[in-house]
Structures are given as C-alpha cells and as structure tokens.
Amino acid sequence: MGTSSSYVPLWCKTNYSFLEGASHPDELVEAAHIHGLKAIAITDRDGVYGVVRAHVQARALGLGLIIGAQMTLRDDSTVLLLATSQTGYANLCGLITQGRMRCEKGRSVVDWSEVCEHAEDLIALWGGRGSALVRPGFEAETMVLESMTDAFGDRLYGLLARHRLPTDMREEGRVRALAERYGWPLVAAHEVLYHTPARRPLQDVLSCIRHKTSLAAAGQLLRPNAEHALKTPIAFEGLYEDDPLAVMRTHEIAERCTFALDQIRYRYPSERLPDGSTTAEWLTTITFEGARQRYGGVVPEPVERQLKRELSLIEELDYGGYFLTMWEIVQFCRREKILCQGRGSAANSAVCFCLGITAVDPVRMGLLFERFLSKERAEPPDIDLDIAHERREEVIQHVYAKYGRDRAAMVANVIRYRGRSAVRDVGKALGLPETEVDRLARHLSWHDGLGAERMREAGIDLGRPAYAKLLSLSQEIIDFPRHLGIHPGGFLLGHEPVSQLVPIENATMEGRTVIQWDKYDVESLELFKVDLLGLGALTQLDLAFDLLRRYRGLTLSMATIPADDVATYDMCGRGDTVGVFQIESRAQMSMLPRLRPRCFYDLVIEVSIVRPGPITGGMVHPYLRRRNGEEEVTYPHPCLEPVLAKTLGVPLFQEQVMRLAVVAADYTAGEADQLRRDMAAWRRSGRIEKHRHRLISRMSAKGIAREFAERIFDQIRGFGEYGFPESHAASFALIAYATSWLKCHYPAEFACSLLNAQPMGFYTPATILEDAKRHQVEIRPIDIQHSDWDCTLERHAGVGDRFALRMGLRYVKGLREDDAHRALAARAPNIEEFVRRTKLSKRALRLLVEAGALDSFGPDRRTLLWVIEGLSVSMHDSLPLDEGNEQLPLFVPLNGADLIAWDYRASHHSTRGHPLLPLRTALSREGIPDAVALRGMRHGARTRYAGVVICRQRPGTASGVTFMTLEDETGFVNVVLWKRVFERYATVAKTSVFLGISGTIQKQHDVVHLIADRLWVPQVALRPHNTKSRDFH
C-alpha cells in the first residue's frame, strides 16, 4: 500500500442526505479526484437523490462512482447497501421505495426481512455508528444475524468505522467478534460528511437545523469532532495502520460494484393498441387522420412529406410511445373540455400539430424540426403541455390512474436554500434573536444576494462575531438542498415500475408521489419526462369563452377566433395590453408602440424580442430600425437571405441561429443542435468558443467576408441565455392574440374572466379593474343581493349588448368560500334575517360589512358593523332576533376617501375610485399632473409626478437601471431610475407605496418615460391605502 489511491471511500453522505451532509455531490467527487482516489461511493440517507450529480461529475473526471444508500431500519439502526449491478440498483431503489412509501414525507424505515429480500446484487456494509451491531446485546439477535449472512453471503462485510472517538475501539470490538463468528470479511470506512474539514461548522449548523435546536443547546446531537472529512490516502492509511487488509478490501468492493447510471435501460410505456397495430402504425394512422382534419380533408404535399420524415425518425428512435401518451392526454383533455396546448420545441413538429398537441402549423411557419428531434442527438423529445391551471389536477390524476402509481410518478423539485431561508435557519442555529434575524431576512430580496452590504443596511453589526458567522455560514449554505418539493407538472413514466429506476416517495400533497430526482437529473440521464403545466391564461380563455356563450350565445374557441383583426393589432400597437398574455409587462408595453404589430408573426417577434438574448445581443434596435425603414435590410451573404429574411436580416430566434450555422457554415443538424446547447451554457462553460473557429473558417471558405462571419458569431454569442425558440414564441403568440382579441372586442368578458382566473398574470385585480374602467366597462361593487362567488356580468338596462361587471364575493379578503355560499344562499330581506339565516361567524360578518357587501341592508357600514356585532351575540338565541328596541348610536359616516380606503383594505380594490382620486385636488393644487397630462408633455420637459407604485423591476440586462410603473386614476406612468438615483433614494424607492418623482420627460415613438432625478414622499393630508406592488420578481 502507500500508493496515492490506497483506498476507496465507501460511506459518503452528500448534502442530499438532507441537513446532514455538508458538501455537494460534485464537491465530494472532485475532492476524491484531487486526492488521487480511483472511486467513491455515495451513500445518502435512505435515498439516491444526489447520485446523478455525482455521476455527471465522476464521468467528467473519469472517476468510478459506486451507488448506494444508508438504510434506516425499523429499530432505528442503519446498514449501508451498495449496488454491484443494475439488478442490485433496482433492488436498492425498490427497497428505498418500500421504506419511503410507508412513512410520511422525509422519513423511511425498512425491516430486516425486506433488506434480506432485496439482497440480490447488493453489498451490505454493517457496522459503525448507528448500526445495530455496535449495540450491547445485539449478538443475541441470531435470527437477524443469520438471515443477513444467508441473504448476502460473501457480499456482507463488517464495517470498521473509526472517527477518533473513545467508543470506536469498543464498538469495533463488537463488530470484529460478530464478523469472526459469522465469517464476514472486514472493511475500513469512516463516515464522510464533507469534503474538507472547513465545512465542519456548516455540518454542525445543519445538525441543529435538522434537530430544531441551537448550537449552544445541541450538545451530543453534534458530531464530537471534525473527523468526518474526506481523508487523503495517507491519513486514511494512518487511521487503519493496524489493519491494512481492511483498507485493501475497499478496492475489492469497488471492483465488485460495476454498475453505473449509464447502464440504465429505460423503456417508455407501450400503449395498448387496437387491432394489434404496432406503435408506429397506430401513430401514423392517427397522425394522418389528424392531418386531414387540420387541412380540411386534403393533406398538402409539403406537410405529407414532413410528416413522413418525422414519423420515420420517430420510429427509428423508438419514440412512438411517447407521442401516443401525449396524444392520449390531449384526447382526455378534449373529452373533459379542459383547455390545453403544447408549448416549447414540440411546436416544431408537424406530427404534434396533427395530433392536436400543438396549435401552430410548423410547415406553414417554416419551423425547424431538428430543434425538436434529431438523430445525432438521439435524446428524448421534450413536450410541455399547458393546461388550464384550475383543472390541471384532473389531468394529473388521470395519468396516475392510467399508468398506475408504480409506473408514473412526478418529478421532484429540490427546494434549496436562498438568502432569506439561509439567514433564518442559520440564525436560529446560532441562537441569535429571531426578531433580528427576521428583520435581516426581510431586507434580502431574491436577486440582491447575501452580502455584508445588505446586512449593514438591515442594521446588523458585523463587528459582532456571531453576526459575522451568520454571514459566512449563510453564504455557504446557499444552494444546499433543504427538502424535497414537487415539480409543477413533470411526470416520469416507465414501461417497468419506475421504482426500479429511482425510488418513489410520498409528497406532502395528498394523492401525489414523487421520485427522488429533479428535472435536471432526469434530463442528465436522458429519460422521458412528460410536463403537464398549469397556465392561468388558458383558464382565463376557458372562462371567457364560457361567458360569451352564456351571455351572448356566442360559441368561440382558440381555433375560431377571427384571425388578423385590425382593431386588435391597433390596440396592441398602442401598448394597451393590461392583462394580455405575455405582452402585458412594462417592457412589452414600451416595445409595442415601437414595433406596432400588424400580423400574427409580428406578435411572435414581439413575444421573443423583449428577452435577454436579443437585448444583450444588440439585435433589438437594428431590427426596429429596419422595420421602420430607417436602416437598409442587408445580409452578410446571399445564402443567408432565406434564413434571415423574415426577421429583416437580424437573427431573433434560436432556430435561425441553427439554420444559419447549417447554411453558412455547413453544420449538420446535430452539430447545429449542439450549438444550441452550447449557446445556452456558454456563460458557465465557455463551450461556445469552440464553435468560433469552426463557424468563422467554414463561413470564410464559403466566401463570406471574415468581418461578417465575426459579427454573426458575436450575434450567436449574444443569444447566451436566450430561451425562446420561434416555435415556443409562436405557441405563446397564439394565446397572446386570443386574449388581445377578447380584450379588444369584449372588454367586460375579458376583465371578468381575468378576475375569476386570479391569481395569474402581471397586475393586481385593482389595476385590472382600473384598466377595465378606462375601457368603458362599468364595474359594480360586491353586493350580497347581486353578487356570486365569482365575478359576473350584468346586462345594462336598456342597452342590449353591453354588460357591466359585478364583483364577486371571492374578492372579500379572508372570506371562506363555504361562508360565501351560505351568505349567497340566504338572500335575506334585512340584516337581522341575514344573520339569523346564515349564522355566519362574527369575523365573516365583519368581513362582508367592511367590504361593502352588505351595504344594501343598512344606512352605512359603521352602523352595520355595530349592528352585526350585536346580532352575532344573540343569533343563537331561540327567540327571534329583535334588535329594534336598541337605540343605534350615531357614527361618523364614511366619506368618499374613507370608502375607497375601506374597499382596498377589505377587498384589495375599489369600484368607487382609484386611491388617488380623493387626493387629486390637493395634488393639482401642488401643480402635480395626472398620468394623462404627463403623457401630453413634450420631450425634455421637467415635471413632478405622484402615483401609487404598482411595479418595480431591475432587469439583469439593464446595467443596474430600475424601472417603476406608477399608477393614478387616469393611467400608468413609467419611471426610469438610473443606478445612482436609485442608490441615493434606495429606502424610499424600495419601500414607499405612494411616491413622488421629479424628473424629465423622455418621449420616443409615443412611448413616454419619466427619467427620475429625485424621489420624495408626497406631503398631503390624506394617504392612499397601502396597495400591492409587484416588486423585483
């Protein structure tokens, strides 16, 4: 011995042993590589959560990875199991699944008999801290000892674990004695919890978090020393210098464990097909049936050619089952009248279009199929299905029912530490005052990160050692797994039980089971994933179509909405898009007047162009200039014209970049796809650089000037993190057009459906209502006599086709739905009768009164409050309520401003007016204009403005510039804060709801911005009620 690879660590727990291990899997693998070790075992607690990440890193470094787990037995002892083969791995996953499924989330226990039943091709390492062997008296448990010996045979090893503790020798003595009695070989391993001793403090903190205690009180819950780091070969040899054979056996075990995750053979579930058809035959049949429906009976020749090409590739790659699954899910949605639509790269596929999975015709739009599926890539296609969010659970339960719980499980979402959670948990572990820690946590936002500056801003004195430790440990714990969540809609389906592939466990949500890997793990192993995502906009559309049918007798669907409607595009061109899917944000609203979409493809561009890729790639302005005729449309080479013609010579979509590489640099389809992946990863890995030479030299060889080639490459690199392929943008643009059309022609139905589909979208209900009012929709307040739970429409008296919007009880803040239904069912003539019939709690009654829902019963809300306070005391009396004899006090009636404030407090909106309406006189006296007046000012004019902040944004692409949207009773004002201005007025900018701005008007293409140079809090007698704003999302 004594070589640099003198042992293999066999007992390593990563941070996927939640709140125990203190190193990421890749850190452990990398440390093993640095120590010169040839292999490492990952044995997380009752799971294989971290093995994919370890596998990816080990594969990259050429290190052997042994996959195992530390299993918890029913007697609370542990045993280590390592997989030697795929059978062993399947047994391990099956055993973990058994243990997990019988326990609540986060726990697992198995019986000795179950361990023995799953012993095939598994190695058991028995001993060490926590194992039953070291317990006094366990030698008498001969049944367990003999069963394990019989089940594992020569694959059962006695584990000699040394951590420099006084108990080591005594415990080891017990293991040695039993090993001798039963003939087990002995192997050396210590429990590795971190890759470097520097992580010991973090491990202590994690222990405290796990046991819900503090460092000062944890006592023996903490490990006694720092001997749980990955040891160098020399240190490990030194620890076991008296037993080199036990060290040698680590190699023996590593050689026996030949299983790697690459060996997983995964089969997608086969459908039961009619008439004994093969999958390919059946897929072809239904695809062409669908094509005939799509194209009115005759399939155009280019489409047929494309379909045949796609079907041939699908058959060759054996992906037919996956398409049939998606088709079946879509059929289920159609049957159940659940609105759904495929998104993402699936829209590149004519097969998906003909199967009804997607709604965009890829042939007509010239979309690139290779973006979806390619032979070179041979990786599973990724079809994401958007489903009306309120009915997604029905679809999920259908998938469970169809494939069974053992063949379908949802993909996990690993919840990781972020700034706030890190500070809170570490602070508790350090025993710091919770109120201090909470204040600090509130100061942190998602994008700010955790740094000394933020802590100082929160008034934390970093000179105090405890707070300095809070900072350093919180920074270290960020990105550590905290617990397992559930992916919004990702399913893993398998022909064989999924539990042989990866353990399944219970999720917190009833009726859900989840695998131990997240979507990145599933993608890394190239497994099939079905994404069933909830989309609020589809729910809204569903509701809007229903309203049109009910109130106007108009039957519409996504497919029958009139296309190319001029009025709709005019509205979009004005940036009048509050509530419209995808093009409602501040940035989109600013872009729309410049782009002025006139056709569907313009909307596709609009959806794509306000993205980090085109912005940082410097493509937005050239495109706009060319579109407005301010710049000539040129192409670097005539061969590129077909590729870039539809975007005026400027690449805006991933597909264009890939085609560009194919046309100009003779990339194969597979190479082009690799380019796409490298584009997405270039910031992390710099892999895009390897394309530079290839692209430029090939383009030069084709006669494209080098400077053009360089520019094209820079544009490609500019796409960096750009995430919108054309197909995806087209799918979203369809929904964007549908919602725009509704807003344009049926604003009442649009607003009503949007309010009933909340929470969704960019704006608060109050802003949606204010926008509806500006579109001449009459908004009627919540009224128990007229409202329903949802918002409804009411026909205007004497006006046949105009409707007012009646707010529903769902907008009474804090009111439970069952209470609302009791209230609705009562329909009482007066307040006394209402209280008697509904028997609602005092709280529910108070909520209704404060929201104005009972205004029709009484003189004013204050008197009603007094009355219901009294009635609710006596409503259970057997005698009828009679409060008539009581003299009512005279309360100060609510004035207009009060009513608006009460409305906002009780229902987050007011139909009576905007919170700034009562202040307008005072603001006008101060010379402060409203939003309409401000929009009419000339470019460069100086002004002051005051409004309610509804949105704060600081996009990563804007070099620290902060954008704010302020609102008043007449509309929005977009404010730009340069970095220095924001920093100077940071507190008021971040916290003030009612804000005053002094600045200069910037006006371009009818887009008006107020460039702020000073922020202030308006000094007026009244303050508008605190409204919600959407901040730094």
Next chain:
Amino acid sequence: MDRLACIDVAELPLQLVLQRYPEWAESPVAVVDEDRPQGVILWVNAQAREFGVLPGQRYAQALSLARMLRASVVPPEAIGVAVGHLIKRLRDYTPCVEPSVDEPGVFWLDASGLERLYPDLGAWAEAVVAGLAEDGLSATVVVGFDRFATYAIARASGPGARLLQTVSHERDVALDVPLSRIGISPGVRDRLARLSITTVGDLVALPEAGLKKRYGNETTVLWRTASGALSAPLAPLQPREPLVASVSFDQPVRSHHRLLFRLKELLDTLLKRVGERHALVSGLRLGLLLDCGAKPEERVEERLRPAAPTRDRELLLELIRLRFESLALRHGASDMHLLVEDVQATAAQLQLLSLGPRRDQQAASRALARISAELGDDVVGRLQVEQGHLPEAQAAFVPFAGELPRPAAGELQPVLVRRVYRRSQPLPQRPRCIRNDGWQPRDREQGPIMNIHGPYIVSGGWWQREVHREYAFAETQRGDLLWVYYDRRRRRWFEQGRVE
C-alpha cells in the same frame, strides 16, 4: 378636594430596553412577548408608532410597516424589579404610592398636602420628573383629581409635569385622549376605530348596554371608569416591614451559650409575627456587631436556610446552634440582630405543620440542611448529567435543591473507575526527544509515562470558544493509568483524571 397624581414612566419595558441598547434610540423599537417573528408586540416607541406599529400586532406584521423595527423581550422579572425600584424612588416624594396592576410604569400618588413642602404642586411634579430623570427614566406626571383622568392624560402627554387646576378642565382634556394611548385591548381598539370611536370621549358617548353586549366586561369597566360611574380610591402599597429583632449588650458578649440564649428570645418573637402573617420561615439572617476595642467594629453576617420553609422552632434553633459552633468569634458582640425571610405558606405546608416528624427522605434533606448550616451552603451539591462532549460538560454540580437522588435499582458497578478532576491539571511538556528520565507526570513517584493510547479527539465550540483536545490514556512506569489530553489551542498537555 384631594389631589392625586398619575405618573407614567412611558412604556417602562421599552425604556429598559433602550437603557440596554442605547444605540437603538433613534430607531423604531418594540418590546415583544417572545423572541419570534410571531411574537406579539407589547410596547412600541414613538418612532415605531409613526410607521403605524401598534401593540397587539405580530412582529412579522409590524416589520412590514417599519422595516428597521428593532425588538427585544423584557422578562416579567426584570419589569418587576424595575417597578419595585420605582416604588422605592417615588416614596421619596410621597408615602402613598399605588402601582398599576396592568401597566408597568404607571403609578398613582397621593399629592394632597404636598404643596406645603414644595412651592406648589407643579413644583412637586417637576421634582418627581427630575428625580426619575436622574435614573435615566423619562416620565410624565399629571396632577389632578380623578384616577382615570390623570392616567389618560398622562398616557397621552409627552414627558414632563402637568398640573390640572379644575375638575372640569381635567375631564375635558381626558375626553380628547385617543383610545390607542390607554390600556385597551388591541382587538377592541381596532374594532372601535372602524366605528370612528377613537377617543375616550367617543367611547363614553356609546350606550353602556350596547357596549357590554358587543365588547364584553373589560370594555364596559373602562367605559364606567372613563365616564366617572366607577371610581376606586387610592390603594397605596404598604411597605412590607422586615421581620427583624435585635438586642444590644451593655458589655460585649463572646459566650456562644449566652448569645444563643438571647437568640432564642429573638426567634420566638419573630416566629410569633411570622405566624400572624400565616407565613413560614424560608431563611434566617443573623448579624453580629463585634466590639474590637480601639479598632473599628467588625460585622459578621450569616445566612441559614432550612431544608423546607418551616415554623419549627426546635429545628431552626438547631440550625442556628450548628452555625454558631462553627463560628470563631475573636471579639465579643455588642449588638445582635436576627432577620427572618418568610414565604406565604401553601395549604400543603400548613397541613404539614400539624403532622409529626416522619422517617423519610425529608429527614435526610434536613440532615443535608444541617450540614449546610454547619459548613456553609456551597458544600452540598448534586451531580447532574449534561449532554456535552467535553468531560467537564458531561456532568455539572448544581446546588442541592432539597431532593435526594434515588439510586437506580440493579445498576452495575463498573470494573474500572475513571476519576475526573474538577479542573484539569497541567502536565509538564512532553519532551520532543527521548531523554533518560522520559516524560514525567505531575506525581514523580508514578515514574515516567511509558505508553500512550489514543488519540481520541473532541473538538468544537467554534461559535463561542473553540476547543480542540486530543485525549489519550497514559500508562506510567508504576502502572498508573492517567487520562490526559493535548490542548491544541493552548499547545500543552493536561491531566483530566485517572483510571482506578
């Protein structure tokens, strides 16, 4: 008409917090009932009120109003101590002081007749404010006529003194006081605010019956107090007289016998008074003033505690006698006093008085009390198992609390006993190179250390005081087995104990 003053040491617990953290003076600050985001706010300062932070809110909720809100917990004991201190302080200005039961920091003082000692009552009030300011406390003193009115005005006024000249003026001012400033439950306060009932005047304008039906008795009592329908006379706290008896000797007495004889008399007197209070003796303080001739007098103070509160004269005398026997008086006593510490007897304790002594664990406890009496309080302790990793952190001596530990039945006796020193003993440095006399332990008779078994490492405490010890068993030439460790931070060896 009798004059009454209300003193509001505004948000006393808050002032205690600000005394502890003076750097918070400019920030919004709240006192919470527990140190958790869900802790309920009990008191807030003016800066916090400006942000809309009010008592009754949760800290997390208040933080959304005031992002820099600081908070701290003030334990009731600390408040009690502060109130006790204030009562003492206020008695410098008037003998009749009544502290508020509900609101710490609020006191009512009888101000009648004090204008004879001060230029006028205003000057007296100023003196009180100034006196409290010397203690670092900011207070409002309102001199008026009515208990509630002076209280309400004091709660609504800023620090300083205020003299109300007429009853009607007092009432007018009191009616304008916001409800948020007086002791009303936050829930009721908020519900009334929605009705635009925000001042005392608004409240008293409501019908009493309607108010009672909707807001309960507490609010009705407030209504009745505020409207003048209910008024309680001042109920000053009577200072509790110490139970002390003393005797002076014409000639210094040195004889224990004589002193004990006189002590019996003192004890009998005091036990009688204890009985009148329905109390029990929880401790005795014995004081002697020794006459040292030309030198200054010496004071001897001794404290004794029975095993449990008692009025058993013989038992107490026995304890006194035992303590006396351990005292070596170098001079005669010219003065002697005995002070009794008493506690209220519980029903169970009173019942015990009627029972005869029994042979049980209590007898053993009494015996331990006698040992304490004879040898001092510190000699009796109990070993308690702790959950630390370091040997000294695995057990701790805690004061004996009167209960004898019961040995577990059938406990095995270990073959080897590891004796742990209460404090580790430094060892001579281990020689780097082998010398003739080797590595010598503390006791040279043990011979040099021949073998070391270890190391076993205990490390941790990085969050406070980092420790890294490498433990080993050291075998000496004589065969002794020492338990030693190398302290890596202090870079030296220590002997933690030995194995027998």
